[in-house]
Amino acid sequence: MILGRSFEDMCAQMYYRGKMFGFVHLYNGQEAVSTGFIKLLTKSDSVVSTYRDHVHALSKGVSARAVMSELFGKVTGCCRGQGGSMHMFSKEHNMLGGFAFIGEGIPVATGAAFTSKYKREVLKQDCDDVTVAFFGDGTCNNGQFYECLNIAALYKLPIIFVVENNLWAIGMSHLRSTSDPEIWKKGPAFGMPGVHVDGMDVLKVREVAKEAVTRARRGEGPTLVECETYRFRGHSLADPDELRDAAEKAKYAARDPITALKKYLIENKLANEGELKTIEKKIDDLVEEAVEFADASPQPGRSQLLENVFADPKGFGIGPDGRYRCEDPKFTEGTAQV
């Protein structure tokens, strides 16, 4: 959670210094959801995110260097600088994106879950992989959400649909945009469990996640989990965040998931102030180093412009082994595959 927070704060600084391009959406405040779920997964499990995807990628094990370089549009980024903020992807980590269109990732996640089931049942492989799809409250008013709940329940797919209900979709209040604001209830409507959890409490999220992941691994099908959370910044770094009520912001700021966990650790004598400070310092250094790495990394060559846009009859270098070509041995981080 500290890595996610510190990384995002650094992104804000770098964005305003002109190091990043396009829209950048930060995850501050929602860290307990990403950590609570993804830290239970194995490497071969899949994660699908939205445009608010940096922290999901970090939680899934993509390095801070590779995410920061991607944001800087550098060749060492996890997508060789071709994706940018909203398109974090890493085949190696089964981080399946990063999607800018809302709801677009949900069918991709459903397809990944179908792959796991197909491997197990048809190809008779030893596969108990699960997929976790993260998306927002506003996205639950889109059609793909319902279509995917239906097929996932019908086929008992190993998937967990995780709604990060931060109460807002840009400037539209959740309460004004949906017929029934209790999203978790839509699970039982499709024949799967629906759970509501305090998304500001990482231990509670982890408990719910454990049950849903275990259920999916056992082949018992999907779960819909609604995590009530809050974003501590504007919708994107281009949003001055003037629409939300100050009292509402203050209410959730007082429930900061990181502050709450620190308090829990200290009160239960699981860690002391000094140990927690050491973790913070270590993470700050790691994020600083990621910025230096990204800044010093080369821009993609012009030949990369057409890669992954069309099929590759002319040998631009795409294909299963299309790793970035960088002469400088210092930059060994980018292992993005096409």
Ligand SMILES: Cc1ncc(C[n+]2csc(CCOP(=O)(O)OP(=O)(O)O)c2C)c(N)n1
């Ligand atoms: C298909 C589609 N329609 C509209 C948009 C514009 N849009 C970008 S973010 C957003 C709100 C999404 O809110 P929510 O799902 O609650 O996610 P949050 O930003 O709160 O994480 C919308 C409507 C889009 N990106 N894609």
Ligand SMILES: [Mg+2]
């Ligand atoms: Mg939202």
